[in-house]
Amino acid sequence: MGKAKFYDTALKQERAVLVGVIKPGEKPEQTKEYLDELAFLVDTAGGVVDQIFTQKMQRPDRSTFVGTGKLEEIKGYVQSEEIDMVVFDDELSPSQLRNIERELQVKILDRSNLILDIFAGRAQTAQAKTQVELAQLQYLLPRLTRLWTHLERQKGGIGMRGPGETQIESDRRMILEKISLLKERLKLIDKQNETQRKNRAQLIRVALVGYTNVGKSTIMNMLAKSEVFAENKLFATLDTTVRKVVIDNLPFLLSDTVGFIRKLPHHLVECFKSTLDEVREADILIHVVDVSHESFEDQINVVNETLQELGARDKDTIMVFNKIDAYVSPEGEEDENGERKTLTLEDFKKSWMAQHNAPALFISALHKENLEEFKQLLYDKVIAVHTARYPYDSLLY
The missing domain is CATH 1.10.287 (Helix Hairpins)
Known part of the structure; x- marks a missing residue:
């Protein structure tokens, strides 16, 4: 008898090349941050990044996004390394897409298309x-x-x-x-959701908002003792999840929403506005920040801009700086031994983050650090709204 043959039926990961344009005034670390995020998007979609190409330009070329010389360089690499797809960090126009595809002869995606693909899978x-x-x-x-x-x-x-x-x-x-x-069909679904929200109207509503992958679902699971899908991927949560939470006999509704991201495709923002009604109609927002991320300040700005677009920027908001266990000080702020510092909870409370974001809390949802203070502040906020809305019920709490 001949030897049995074994076949690898696992799906082969598609290999990708990333392309970005460095615009005037853009710092190298900023470009790196954008392309790191694009690489994370490729990873989330199931691909693997093989190489990154960048070019300094006043503005992207109208016909091929990058210059002809750079496109030739990319083409040479794509052919020699048998790359499956090339991903551009900005949205490509129909003519750019057509011209680049004709030249490179492989699958061409832009940031918008990649995000849409991830959303479709989620x-x-x-x-x-x-x-x-x-x-x-x-x-x-x-x-x-x-x-x-x-x-x-x-x-x-x-x-x-x-x-x-x-x-x-x-x-x-x-x-x-x-x-x-x-x-x-969306109008019909929106009407059904509106009816559900009206039925829940008597309870105070709290919404978790923040950049994608900052730990909102972990906080949701911790507060609501529920099993909301959470993993280290972008857009792990796509559908809005609403749970009833009780702290010291005080019930309220907590919703976990889709994470925000820079350069979110306009079509997606428009289509998901109905999902984000939970944000617009919330009484209190919990803005979750991954304080361990090098660009968390930029991420805060992206979230605030999106909230502004949704008409929810002025809502009562608690800033929650999550992942304090993973925080290390930025380069240039090393200790006397030349090592980047970690901060204690007391250090965080004295930091500019606490002074410029009142009220601000510092937690590690993963390691359940400082959660009692978080729950107490959340209780105080909810009871204040509840007392103002239902003064006769305030004697119960």
Whole structure:
């Protein structure tokens, strides 16, 4: 008998090359931060980053995003290393996408397309699936022509132009009809959700907000004693989760929302505004910050800008600086031995973070550090809103 053959049925990870443009006034560490995040997005989508290419430019090239010399360099690497896809850090126009794809002959994605792909893989509920599909179709619509580039490769393009155009117009009409259908479906889902929210209206509502991957779901699990999916990936939580929480006999509703991110595709922001109604209609926001992240201040700004866009910037907010166990001081703030310092809880309470963000709390949700102070402050906030709204009930608490 011959030896048995074994086949590796595991899906091969797609290898990716990242491309970014360094604009005037942009610091090298800022560019690195953006591309590190893009690499994390690729990892979340199931790929692996093989190489990163950057180019200093006044603005991205209108036809190929990067210069022709840089594109040739990328092409050489892609061919020699048999790379599967090239991912650009900014949204590409339909013509840029078409030109780059023609030149490199591999799959081309931009940041928006990559985020949409991750959202499509994460969507669980009918609402999230509908929102993602709508955003994908809105993204695809102006880029339809790239699907028909195979017609250009045929000899005698005259005579083929008509059927190609007809097919594109047919596809465009089908997509527009589907977009209209999905918008109607979302309106129906929104009405159902609005009814659910009205039924919960008597309870005070608290919403967790923050950049993606800062630990919101871990805090949700800790406070609500529930099992909300949490992992070290971007957009681990996509659907809004609402749980009833009780602290010292005081019940309130806590919602965990989709994490924010810089350069979030406009289509996604529009489509997910209904999901973020939990933020708009909340009485109190808990803004969770990953204090161990090198660019946590930038992340705070991104969240505040998104809250502004949602009309929720002025809500009563508790700043919660999470992951204090993983914090190390920035470069340039080393101790006498030249090592980057860690901070104690008392150090954090005396820091600029505490002084400029009142009220501010410093916790480690993973290691359950300083959670009692967090719960007490949250209780005080909720009882204050409850007392103002239901003065006759205040005697019960």
